[in-house]
Amino acid sequence: CFFLFLVVLMPQALVYGGKGALGSTCVQYFKEQGWTVFSIDLVANEEADFNIVLQVSDRWEDQAQSAEKQLSENLQGKLQAIMCVAGGWIGGNAASEELIKSADLMWKQSVWTSLIAVQLAARHLAPGGLLQLTGAIPALGGTPGMIGYGMAKAAVHQLVKSLSGEGSGLPEGAIALAILPITLDTPLNRKHMPDADTSTWTPLETVAKLFFYWATKKEEPVAGSLVQLITKDNETKCVVED
Amino acid sequence: CFFLFLVVLMPQALVYGGKGALGSTCVQYFKEQGWTVFSIDLVANEEADFNIVLQVSDRWEDQAQSAEKQLSENLQGKLQAIMCVAGGWIGGNAASEELIKSADLMWKQSVWTSLIAVQLAARHLAPGGLLQLTGAIPALGGTPGMIGYGMAKAAVHQLVKSLSGEGSGLPEGAIALAILPITLDTPLNRKHMPDADTSTWTPLETVAKLFFYWATKKEEPVAGSLVQLITKDNETKCVVED
Numbered sequence: 135c136f137f138l139f140l141v142v143l144m145p146q147a148l149v150y151g152g153k154g155a156l157g158s159t160c161v162q163y164f165k166e167q168g169w170t171v172f173s174i175d176l177v178a179n180e181e182a183d184f185n186i187v188l189q190v191s192d193r194w195e196d197q198a199q200s201a202e203k204q205l206s207e208n209l210q211g212k213l214q215a216i217m218c219v220a221g222g223w224i225g226g227n228a229a230s231e232e233l234i235k236s237a238d239l240m241w242k243q244s245v246w247t248s249l250i251a252v253q254l255a256a257r258h259l260a261p262g263g264l265l266q267l268t269g270a271i272p273a274l275g276g277t278p279g280m281i282g283y284g285m286a287k288a289a290v291h292q293l294v295k296s297l298s299g300e301g302s303g304l305p306e307g308a309i310a311l312a313i314l315p316i317t318l319d320t321p322l323n324r325k326h327m328p329d330a331d332t333s334t335w336t337p338l339e340t341v342a343k344l345f346f347y348w349a350t351k352k353e354e355p356v357a358g359s360l361v362q363l364i365t366k367d368n369e370t371k372c373v374v375e376d
Numbered sequence: 377c378f379f380l381f382l383v384v385l386m387p388q389a390l391v392y393g394g395k396g397a398l399g400s401t402c403v404q405y406f407k408e409q410g411w412t413v414f415s416i417d418l419v420a421n422e423e424a425d426f427n428i429v430l431q432v433s434d435r436w437e438d439q440a441q442s443a444e445k446q447l448s449e450n451l452q453g454k455l456q457a458i459m460c461v462a463g464g465w466i467g468g469n470a471a472s473e474e475l476i477k478s479a480d481l482m483w484k485q486s487v488w489t490s491l492i493a494v495q496l497a498a499r500h501l502a503p504g505g506l507l508q509l510t511g512a513i514p515a516l517g518g519t520p521g522m523i524g525y526g527m528a529k530a531a532v533h534q535l536v537k538s539l540s541g542e543g544s545g546l547p548e549g550a551i552a553l554a555i556l557p558i559t560l561d562t563p564l565n566r567k568h569m570p571d572a573d574t575s576t577w578t579p580l581e582t583v584a585k586l587f588f589y590w591a592t593k594k595e596e597p598v599a600g601s602l603v604q605l606i607t608k609d610n611e612t613k614c615v616v617e618d
Contacts, residue, residue: 194476194479194480195476195477195480198476227543227544227545228494228495228497228498228539228544228545228546229498229499229545229546230545233491233494233495233498234436234437234440234491234492234495235437237436237487237491238436238437241483241487245479245483245527249475249476249479249523249527250476252470252475252523253470253475253476255470256470256471256475257471273534275537276534276536276537276538276539276540276541276544276600277534277537277538277541278538278539278541278542278543278544278545279543281491281494281535281538281539281544284534284535284538285487285491285531285532285534285535285538286531288530288531288533288534289527289528289530289531290527291530292515292518292519292526292527292530293523293526293527294518295517295518295519296518296519296520296523296526296527297470297518297520297523298518298520299518299519299520300520301469301520301521302469302470302518302520302523303469303470303471303472303520304470304471358518
């Protein structure tokens, strides 16, 4: 009985994109801090306590429903943090043959995931909890060479502003924000850019730690913030625009 | 032979959403100025010279392909103006049962249409031609009570910025911009808001005239502009933010 009590009191986090490079690091880091961790992805992350596996071919609403069902079946109480680090990247300008196709994929990878995370947050995030989404610095302006990507990320940025407004529908005191990374230090980026200066790349564990500080209120993030992660000489700074 | 020559020289415009309230006014106005007018919509506008009719149940890429095919079959030369006034509105915050569904619909109504217009512009707009999209003033900030709508319009705003950048893929000198109306003076708005002060509503013909001035370079619009249409005492001003 005492054991059960302890289990219920462990803080709980949900990582959307929990099998990706950054997602896996977050799952691992929060586990190490003693949290119960749910992962949502297209495949299971065996390190997570619970896996919510979605079908890529399902429609948006069906993925949302499936996520809701799988989460409710296993969640006791509320989540203290929801992190959505799912996403992807494709370039292409207006003359690209793949314009529509790439914009469609970018929308699915960034916005479908973010908005499903938002819906789960509205229902299962604890008051004062953290909802983190993922934006992109280039999408603060125009992105002529990556049109679909820019639109999807701009939508995420505006979503964060909406979520921090009065009557957004999130639990009371919940903090919604987005990180805007430049280049993350992932195995894939190392493989594709073997000669790059990695001292400007942001380490995945730095990001996971940041989420943990925010989730545990060791650092107080401001709701609605677009937090740029700027790494220089292996040091990462958070820059928040007004 | 002389008659044919004249026909070919007539300037040509495409109105996306050409059967809607604003679209119909645009079709009519450009026709009155002697232009050849193409309408794209889910139903035909009999006033247009050519109708491109799309199927609402088709996927994004299929709608784009269908529009391209129907346009190429009837277009001689290039278009001087492409106006995309298609769109819609649904409210709903993060806790709304319809969150995903409404965001999906808003994306389809605003972004699918805008990006298909962009693809047609990349292929068929004359150098220096006008590409007009439709944004929304509230989406310049957060829109907690209409989350799907805000995201879609924010994506359109960012799209306009992308299109005005170097290497966007639009024809040389093409001007891409968005109008950001507040309330348009449509029959539907009059019906739903019978007691409203219509002196702050923007008349549809005012908007059509503005497009015509821009398309004929009587007023020189700035590429990448988000043009707010502010109507007061039945006078409409264009306000462009830096």
